[in-house]
Amino acid sequence: MLTAVGLEKSYHRGPWPLRRSVRVLLGAELTLYPGEVVGLVGENGSGKSTLMKILVGALTADGGSVTRPGQIGYCPQEPLVYPRLTCDEHFEIFGRAYRMPHVAAHRNRQDLYQSLGFARYAGTRADRLSGGTLSKLNLGLALLADPGVLLLDEPYAGFDWDTYLKFWELVEQRRAVGKSVLIISHFVVDEHRFDRIVDLRDGRTWPR
Known part of the structure; x- marks a missing residue:
């Protein structure tokens, strides 16, 4: 690979x-x-x-x-995000960068919100996210195109422990x-x- x-x-x-x-x-x-x-x-x-x-x-x-x-999907140690953009807006930009069809990008985004448990922050700006939620966004952007x-x-x-276990579930699926x-x-x-x-x-x- x-x-x-x-x-x-x-x-x-x-x-x-x-x-x-x-x-x-x-x-x-x-x-x-x-x-x-x-x-x-x-x-x-x-x-x-x-x-x-x-x-x-x-x-x-x-x-x-x-x-x-x-x-390749890449999740850097320090999240590379735009402070004034929401989680949804980040997924939108990355979906376009990956040249994903809109339907596929939207479906994968919703799946990642569900899998990592941060759907309620979809409309929240990156500079207002906690460290843990920012890490979820960082990981989600790497996974969006299913590389x-x-x-x-x-x-x-x-x-937290629950998200840590969800992370390993995603790894096992891959x-x-x-x-x-x-x-x-x-x-x-x-x-x-x-x-x-x-x-x-x-x-x-x-x-x-």
């Missing part, structure tokens, strides 16, 4: 002339297969979010290659129909829910 080979990435930090290059990824590799859920773990600063941004195409690698399917590969960076931050999910987490508490766990350390990926 998705393959990354030999990914390298460095950042330049500090003011000139003291600027230095910090190597974050040193040949990281990852393959996602149909119908599997993979956890990506590592210490803070290990490069997990950098790796995911490269996988989704939001960041360019210094070296290596990524082979992607036609469509074959879903990349999630700390997706359940702020979820696994059952052959879709792939990659989830970043600082630590894995429900390891049995994953098919594989991959550690990112010293700039490389290692199977656990």
Whole structure:
């Protein structure tokens, strides 16, 4: 479904002339297969979010290659929303960006409201949502087009227990129909829910 080979990435930090290059990824590799859920773990600063941004195409690698399917759903760690727009308006914009037929976009939106339990906030502006509801919107936008590969960076931050369980129900549904999910987490508490766990350390990926 998705393959990354030999990914390298460095950042330049500090003011000139003291600027230095910090190597974050040193040949990281990852393959996602149909119908599997993979956890990506590592210490803070290990490069997990950098790796995911490269996988989704939001960041360019210094070296290596990524082979992607036609469509990827991406849930960043920090929600990328427009403060003055309502949840409905966000879904409308993303549906158009995905070039979804209006009927399909509306149906999927309603299903996500129901599945994640935030239909009552459909007309609420993003800047008036609680942290947990904002996380639901963030996840819902990634799921809207029903992509074959879903990349999630700390997706359940702020979820209550009931929403956390609903999240895993959605993940199981995707696994059952052959879709792939990659989830970043600082630590894995429900390891049995994953098919594989991959550690990112010293700039490389290692199977656990």
